[in-house]
Amino acid sequence: MARIVMKFGGTSVADLDRIRNVAARVQREAQAGHEVAVVVSAMAGVTNQLVGWCQALSPLHDAREYDAVVATGEQVTAGLLAIALQERGVESRSWLGWQVPLHTYGAHGKARIAAIEGAELVRRLGAGQVAVVAGFQGIGPDHRVTTLGRGGSDTSAVALAAALKADRCDIYTDVEGIYTTDPRIVAKARKLDKIAYEEMLELASLGSKVLQTRSVELAMNERVRLQVLSSFVDAPGTLVVDEDEIVEKEVVTGIAYSRDEAKVTVRRVPDRPGIAAAIFGALSGQNINVDMIVQNVSLDGTTDMTFTVGKSDLPRARAALSDAATQIGYAEISADPDVAKISVVGVGMRSHTGVANTMFRALADKSINIQVISTSEIKVSVLVGAEYTELAVRALHTAYGLDAA
Amino acid sequence: MARIVMKFGGTSVADLDRIRNVAARVQREAQAGHEVAVVVSAMAGVTNQLVGWCQALSPLHDAREYDAVVATGEQVTAGLLAIALQERGVESRSWLGWQVPLHTYGAHGKARIAAIEGAELVRRLGAGQVAVVAGFQGIGPDHRVTTLGRGGSDTSAVALAAALKADRCDIYTDVEGIYTTDPRIVAKARKLDKIAYEEMLELASLGSKVLQTRSVELAMNERVRLQVLSSFVDAPGTLVVDEDEIVEKEVVTGIAYSRDEAKVTVRRVPDRPGIAAAIFGALSGQNINVDMIVQNVSLDGTTDMTFTVGKSDLPRARAALSDAATQIGYAEISADPDVAKISVVGVGMRSHTGVANTMFRALADKSINIQVISTSEIKVSVLVGAEYTELAVRALHTAYGLDAA
Numbered sequence: 001m002a003r004i005v006m007k008f009g010g011t012s013v014a015d016l017d018r019i020r021n022v023a024a025r026v027q028r029e030a031q032a033g034h035e036v037a038v039v040v041s042a043m044a045g046v047t048n049q050l051v052g053w054c055q056a057l058s059p060l061h062d063a064r065e066y067d068a069v070v071a072t073g074e075q076v077t078a079g080l081l082a083i084a085l086q087e088r089g090v091e092s093r094s095w096l097g098w099q100v101p102l103h104t105y106g107a108h109g110k111a112r113i114a115a116i117e118g119a120e121l122v123r124r125l126g127a128g129q130v131a132v133v134a135g136f137q138g139i140g141p142d143h144r145v146t147t148l149g150r151g152g153s154d155t156s157a158v159a160l161a162a163a164l165k166a167d168r169c170d171i172y173t174d175v176e177g178i179y180t181t182d183p184r185i186v187a188k189a190r191k192l193d194k195i196a197y198e199e200m201l202e203l204a205s206l207g208s209k210v211l212q213t214r215s216v217e218l219a220m221n222e223r224v225r226l227q228v229l230s231s232f233v234d235a236p237g238t239l240v241v242d243e244d245e246i247v248e249k250e251v252v253t254g255i256a257y258s259r260d261e262a263k264v265t266v267r268r269v270p271d272r273p274g275i276a277a278a279i280f281g282a283l284s285g286q287n288i289n290v291d292m293i294v295q296n297v298s299l300d301g302t303t304d305m306t307f308t309v310g311k312s313d314l315p316r317a318r319a320a321l322s323d324a325a326t327q328i329g330y331a332e333i334s335a336d337p338d339v340a341k342i343s344v345v346g347v348g349m350r351s352h353t354g355v356a357n358t359m360f361r362a363l364a365d366k367s368i369n370i371q372v373i374s375t376s377e378i379k380v381s382v383l384v385g386a387e388y389t390e391l392a393v394r395a396l397h398t399a400y401g402l403d404a405a
Numbered sequence: 406m407a408r409i410v411m412k413f414g415g416t417s418v419a420d421l422d423r424i425r426n427v428a429a430r431v432q433r434e435a436q437a438g439h440e441v442a443v444v445v446s447a448m449a450g451v452t453n454q455l456v457g458w459c460q461a462l463s464p465l466h467d468a469r470e471y472d473a474v475v476a477t478g479e480q481v482t483a484g485l486l487a488i489a490l491q492e493r494g495v496e497s498r499s500w501l502g503w504q505v506p507l508h509t510y511g512a513h514g515k516a517r518i519a520a521i522e523g524a525e526l527v528r529r530l531g532a533g534q535v536a537v538v539a540g541f542q543g544i545g546p547d548h549r550v551t552t553l554g555r556g557g558s559d560t561s562a563v564a565l566a567a568a569l570k571a572d573r574c575d576i577y578t579d580v581e582g583i584y585t586t587d588p589r590i591v592a593k594a595r596k597l598d599k600i601a602y603e604e605m606l607e608l609a610s611l612g613s614k615v616l617q618t619r620s621v622e623l624a625m626n627e628r629v630r631l632q633v634l635s636s637f638v639d640a641p642g643t644l645v646v647d648e649d650e651i652v653e654k655e656v657v658t659g660i661a662y663s664r665d666e667a668k669v670t671v672r673r674v675p676d677r678p679g680i681a682a683a684i685f686g687a688l689s690g691q692n693i694n695v696d697m698i699v700q701n702v703s704l705d706g707t708t709d710m711t712f713t714v715g716k717s718d719l720p721r722a723r724a725a726l727s728d729a730a731t732q733i734g735y736a737e738i739s740a741d742p743d744v745a746k747i748s749v750v751g752v753g754m755r756s757h758t759g760v761a762n763t764m765f766r767a768l769a770d771k772s773i774n775i776q777v778i779s780t781s782e783i784k785v786s787v788l789v790g791a792e793y794t795e796l797a798v799r800a801l802h803t804a805y806g807l808d809a810a
Contacts, residue, residue, distance in 0.1 A: 069484035093467075
């Protein structure tokens with residue numbers, strides 16, 4: 001007998017039939033003798049509609065009211081799933097964030113979880129009652145509804161699994177697991193049986209939409225065994241686990257890509273101490289995240305500074321740099337949104353050399369020009385022209401021996 | 406400066422434009438220096454959809470889960486209206502039932518209000534903040550969301566007005582007030598400036614959909630000054646007040662009709678003590694409400710018993726009587742759903758004679774046969790063939806001098 005947290009995303013509970021399907025899956029685990037807590041998202045499309053209403057009424061709406069409005073999506077699903085479970089004879093009840101309670105800090109709209117009081121849930125799980133918990137929501141220090149930011153139900157599920165000391169946290173979604181790369185681009189992509197937390201974290205932050213980055217971070221810190229699997233297909237998914245649990249480590253586990261970034265070049269800035277601080281200080285002052293950075297070799301006392309920002313932040317980044325123009329003292333700003341970031345990720349890199357070189361050679365073989373390079377301990381990322389995305393991903397997938405037989 | 410509770414029904418908040426319109430009305434009251442608490446219903450159609458989902462998943466669903474699901478409708482409207490008010494520069498916040506808190510007893514799905522802790526609301530109203538309260542919902546002794554039954558937002562508003570000792574409770578709806586009768590049937594129907602609580606109570610229980618019966622009852626007991634008015638037209642509505650406040654009492658204030666009842670006749674039951682108890686005991690055992698009752702004069706030791714039940718209860722009423730057939734000992738049951746109940750209502754009846762006679766004569770003049778009669782202190786009701794509904798209502802409206810000049 002195990003204690004399991006099962007999390008179902010929006011597409012898994014998109015309509016009544018799918019909610020019934022989820023109820024059947026939950027029942028199977030309960031009948032196997034497991035203690036089951038379920039975390040649910042809003043029915044697909046609902047959150048977008050609610051967010052749209054808030055924005056239409058006021059572009060700069062009160063985040064506390066936004067939270068009260070959008071949290072209803074998960075509340076509806078939780079109640080409906082409890083009803084569907086009861087209809088199958090499974091004892092269950094719904095739990096809202098304030099009922100658990102799942103305490104968060106006060107940053108409405110993107111609150112972080114402070115603590116979960118799980119005692120009553122544990123007692124009821126022990127008595128055989130399935131807990132259906134509304135994801136994405138909590139209660140703030142102001143005694144009001146908070147939400148955890150888009151994709152927050154993943155984080156709810158992991159935090160609940162940690163609080164309940166669950167044996168496993170199963171994230172049911174519309175894909176069958178974590179793949180070596182996007183199967184829509186590479187037909188030979190393989191589903192991974194296991195992936196290390198750190199690799200999953202890199203993939204999530206590199207644009208993989210399967211898991212929210214914060215949920216992976218939390219799972220890693222709390223050592224929650226995550227499983228990503230399909231709510232539509234009966235097949236084992238991908239376990240996200242501690243690196244030590246993976247015996248046969250690949251050098252590269254996966255290839256990620258993102259078209260969400262834009263390249264910015266600040267031309268002919270004076271090459272003197274403090275210039276980087278001036279540029280990136282202006283951007284961080286506007287809460288604009290900067291990702292890849294490269295500084296050219298200095299010529300005649302000036303240099304070019306190139307970096308990437310989120311595509312949606314590009315207009316604000318331009319404005320922030322214009323405002324700081326005299327302070328920085330540049331000749332020109334150029335921006336290119338037609339870029340893609342291609343990344344190879346793997347914990348095996350730590351103990352293998354030549355990983356980056358394999359990447360550069362594979363891209364050169366396809367005549368793909370590399371615009372910017374950035375590396376971390378378990379990742380190498382390059383910026384290339386957006387039109388090379390698929391070509392680059394396929395070439396790298398083959399070069400690292402990831403293609404399915 | 407007054408303290409006002411404003412309540413807006415589903416059609417008044419049916420979309421974002423109407424919510425903006427409501428915000429403008431609320432702002433006007435706030436700018437006039439009043440303290441304003443607003444109670445909102447779900448956007449039109451939302452509650453029906455949520456109820457439909459619960460029923461589709463399980464016809465006999467858990468009322469606690471039903472409450473968690475359907476209460477979201479009002480939660481969304483409350484948050485959206487708070488945003489719309491803030492966008493107009495009006496300080497405001499939303500309040501959910503559990504936040505106020507509005508305590509109810511535990512009967513989920515049709516909970517009654519136990520107590521409202523209004524101190525914090527009063528404090529904030531005093532500081533100039535508009536309170537937007539989600540109607541229809543509260544928190545039960547089990548620390549879960551409860552709802553007050555369909556139309557419950559009216560009751561929320563009146564209870565809140567009583568708890569806050571508000572000077573007035575304005576119920577905004579899609580009609581301009583209370584009319585002498587349904588203007589869709591009688592073109593000469595007049596809007597009433599004032600109506601007594603007891604009259605309004607009779608009209609509500611007789612099928613007028615403008616106010617929930619319980620809300621009128623509560624207003625009467627707590628002496629809350631109600632006003633019914635249009636959220637679309639700028640015009641004074643109808644005040645629902647104590648009888649003493651109405652100087653010129655009409656003998657008859659209004660004509661109501663209902664097509665929601667069916668007539669049942671139990672034929673040739675033994676005319677002995679306890680027979681009524683046997684019949685109506687069988688019905689009340691199934692929670693079937695019986696309205697008008699008439700027992701024929703006894704012939705050869707048997708009698709016919711005729712009464713009305715809600716049309717939707719007719720199949721269950723037949724079943725209940727069949728089950729009790731040997732105990733009651735009747736010859737036959739006949740049922741007629743093609744009937745209408747026509748009622749004349751007025752507190753002036755207490756001091757005037759001949760009111761019923763005017764009714765019977767007016768109907769006889771139109772050759773309308775009266776099937777059943779029932780009376781109360783301030784009401785006379787008759788059952789007639791459904792096809793005579795409009796004819797009867799018009800004839801009575803004229804007979805009691807209610808036609809507009």
